Amino acid sequence: MIEFLDWGYTSYCIEMFISCLIFMLFLEKRQHFGGRLAVCFSSLLLIVVVFLSGAHSGSRLFQDSCFFIIYILTIAICYVCCKISWPDAIYCASCAYLAQHIASSVYILCVFHGYQIPWEGWDYYLIFILIFLIMFFTVARWLPEHGKYQTDWGVALLTAGIVLAITWVLSIYVKNTIPNLDDVHSVSAEAIRLFKGCQMYAISVCIIFLVLQVFQKKQIRIQRELNQREQLWQKRQTQYEMTKENIQLINTKCHDLKHQIHALGKMDGENVKRENFVKEVENMIEVYDSGSNTGNEALDVILMEKGLYCRMHEIEWTCVADGECLDFVDVIDLYTIMGNALDNAIEHVEGCGQEQWKTIAVRIWKKEMFAVIQVENSFDGTLICDEDGMPKTRKKDKENHGFGVRSIRTIAEKYEGTISIKTEDDKFILTVLLPIMS
Amino acid sequence: MIRAAIVEDDQMYREQMSMFLARYQKEKDIQLDLMMYEDGKDIVEQYRPDFDVIFLDIEMPLVNGMKAAQKIREVDEHVILVFITNMAQYAIKAYEVQALDYIIKPMTYASFKSKMDRIVRMVERRIEKSIVLNVGTSMIRLPVSEIYYVEVVSHNVIYHTDKGEYSLRGSLKEVEALLEGSGFEKCNNCFLVNLRHVRKIQDGITTVGKDQLPISRSKKKSFMNAVASYIGN
Numbered sequence A: 001m002i003e004f005l006d007w008g009y010t011s012y013c014i015e016m017f018i019s020c021l022i023f024m025l026f027l028e029k030r031q032h033f034g035g036r037l038a039v040c041f042s043s044l045l046l047i048v049v050v051f052l053s054g055a056h057s058g059s060r061l062f063q064d065s066c067f068f069i070i071y072i073l074t075i076a077i078c079y080v081c082c083k084i085s086w087p088d089a090i091y092c093a094s095c096a097y098l099a100q101h102i103a104s105s106v107y108i109l110c111v112f113h114g115y116q117i118p119w120e121g122w123d124y125y126l127i128f129i130l131i132f133l134i135m136f137f138t139v140a141r142w143l144p145e146h147g148k149y150q151t152d153w154g155v156a157l158l159t160a161g162i163v164l165a166i167t168w169v170l171s172i173y174v175k176n177t178i179p180n181l182d183d184v185h186s187v188s189a190e191a192i193r194l195f196k197g198c199q200m201y202a203i204s205v206c207i208i209f210l211v212l213q214v215f216q217k218k219q220i221r222i223q224r225e226l227n228q229r230e231q232l233w234q235k236r237q238t239q240y241e242m243t244k245e246n247i248q249l250i251n252t253k254c255h256d257l258k259h260q261i262h263a264l265g266k267m268d269g270e271n272v273k274r275e276n277f278v279k280e281v282e283n284m285i286e287v288y289d290s291g292s293n294t295g296n297e298a299l300d301v302i303l304m305e306k307g308l309y310c311r312m313h314e315i316e317w318t319c320v321a322d323g324e325c326l327d328f329v330d331v332i333d334l335y336t337i338m339g340n341a342l343d344n345a346i347e348h349v350e351g352c353g354q355e356q357w358k359t360i361a362v363r364i365w366k367k368e369m370f371a372v373i374q375v376e377n378s379f380d381g382t383l384i385c386d387e388d389g390m391p392k393t394r395k396k397d398k399e400n401h402g403f404g405v406r407s408i409r410t411i412a413e414k415y416e417g418t419i420s421i422k423t424e425d426d427k428f429i430l431t432v433l434l435p436i437m438s
Numbered sequence B: 001m002i003r004a005a006i007v008e009d010d011q012m013y014r015e016q017m018s019m020f021l022a023r024y025q026k027e028k029d030i031q032l033d034l035m036m037y038e039d040g041k042d043i044v045e046q047y048r049p050d051f052d053v054i055f056l057d058i059e060m061p062l063v064n065g066m067k068a069a070q071k072i073r074e075v076d077e078h079v080i081l082v083f084i085t086n087m088a089q090y091a092i093k094a095y096e097v098q099a100l101d102y103i104i105k106p107m108t109y110a111s112f113k114s115k116m117d118r119i120v121r122m123v124e125r126r127i128e129k130s131i132v133l134n135v136g137t138s139m140i141r142l143p144v145s146e147i148y149y150v151e152v153v154s155h156n157v158i159y160h161t162d163k164g165e166y167s168l169r170g171s172l173k174e175v176e177a178l179l180e181g182s183g184f185e186k187c188n189n190c191f192l193v194n195l196r197h198v199r200k201i202q203d204g205i206t207t208v209g210k211d212q213l214p215i216s217r218s219k220k221k222s223f224m225n226a227v228a229s230y231i232g233n
Helices: A007-024 A033-057 A060-081 A086-111 A122-137 A153-177 A189-267 A272-289 A297-312 A331-350 A403-414 B011-028 B040-044 B065-075 B088-097 B109-126 B172-178 B217-232
Strands: A316-321 A359-367 A370-378 A418-424 A427-435 B002-007 B032-037 B053-057 B080-085 B101-104 B130-135 B138-143 B147-153 B156-161 B164-169 B184-188 B191-194 B198-202 B205-208 B211-214
Touching: A007 A033, A007 A060, A007 A086, A007 A122, A033 A060, A060 A086, A060 A153, A086 A122, A086 A153, A086 A189, A153 A189, A189 A272, A189 A297, A189 A331, A189 A403, A297 A316, A297 A331, A297 A359, A316 B088, A316 B101, A331 A359, A331 A370, A331 A403, A331 A427, A370 B217, A403 A418, A403 A427, A418 B217, A427 B198, A427 B217, B002 B011, B002 B040, B002 B109, B011 B032, B011 B109, B032 B040, B040 B065, B053 B065, B065 B080, B065 B088, B080 B088, B080 B109, B101 B109, B130 B164, B147 B172, B147 B211, B156 B172, B172 B184, B172 B191, B184 B211, B184 B217, B191 B205, B198 B217
Parallel strands: A316 A359, B002 B032, B002 B053, B053 B080, B080 B101
Antiparallel strands: A359 A370, A370 A427, A418 A427, B130 B138, B147 B156, B147 B191, B156 B164, B184 B191, B198 B205, B205 B211
């Protein structure tokens, strides 16, 4: 059986497959992942055995194209086993190829003494396992985001091109130009040195490329976050302007309405029923007429907006706020802090069941040279925090959430302040501490 | 034990509140001493700072809650004030008399209980704790609230207080253990700060009492968190 299988290609096949697997483990998998893996692996081996086993007797070009064919097959395997796009599959297979190439080059470096390379033995397994493990814990782990690479055709083809350039051109070309490498007996020491030198170049290029990929991904991620923050900021600003207008409108209308109703009530004083009705309506309007008056316009707007929302959704709302102590805070920053804090509180509270008692309390006061903002809401679950002390979002859309609290922290730190999050009894308390700038 | 007063002109609400307080007392096993008043005027006349917490209705015929609160604050800056109101707009101004909170009528027990928890916590915090120091040949009893910060210099610790400095042999670690749970936090490796006396933080320097202490980079995060936690309560 062993003579029948061309071990060179078969071992290469297995190495590529395992390398791909390492990268695939961190990607979003399709259903029946295990099953698909098994099918792919067996098909791959079958193709290699059936179609490529005769390659050893074929032309040089045909032998080299076998590697290329196997590479294409692994791209297909990635696509079949993982829920990713074709560019991502190409990217995955390319990175896997690079990883495999590093491992095999290291092995060749250690083992090549002018004889045929055995591709087995304890040093073979050791080197491959070691390199693959390193890849697993570093590059494979750090590249994807939420199980995808999110590459486009351009990047994928470029990566494939570079990979092919390194592996095909460098390695296969090198093997062809340094004479007699496959011939067991007559290999000069110089040829060996040259060959090993080329391997070292290959390893370096592969490593550099993979490292660059990881860094680039990180950069892209950070840039995207920044863009999102900026968008949110813009949204808040527009929201603020709109709400301000709305509230001014409501206030004016209610004020007029109150007077009109009062006048109506005074008209036909005998009717007790009508008087009671009028009083009831006056009370209802009272809520809307009570424009917040904390001494800070931005605060007034946001408190009025959220306070109205809460009252309309049966969330108990209390607010004791000294707005003047926040005069040094930029209007939109303040609106963002309060907006995010209150949106979070409302979200927490609305996540509770119907029977649960819902309450939100806002306190803003000055202590020594600090302005303190505290938003407290009733809470019915346990809080799970990530390494930053940020509450892990319960929502599925992880990208856009947890953002709120992170935003608040960024703004607080901009003013040299800090935030603190606590759960107590059945309450969730967010405190923002800002040193007052004179 | 908590000494409370209720100032409310409506009898029904007075009864409801005292029922709530009785229920709270039983549930939490806390001693409560209660006085009732029908109008702001009654409590302001001959007011003595004997109370831990006063519940004030805002709308009362003779002297309303706000005015009563202002008068009380003139002579008592420590008592906790809680307003009872059916109109939210007045409540926002509650900070002017440093009121802790307000309750909106109609009241539910759940809402009341939540506010009482906070009040009880604040009152309990006020209970003075002191430590005893062996300075030279004498023993000194030092109320913890008078300590601004503790400094360590070679093998000595120096307590910086309102009334002066006390130096004795010891390590900061021992002092930390001694003052645990009393609201002290290190701002860097040499200074243990009483959070109560943190006046200002600017450019990495905190003003504690009258002195300015540097905040080290490694302790910055934990120190800021502690300050926020402390003040937030």
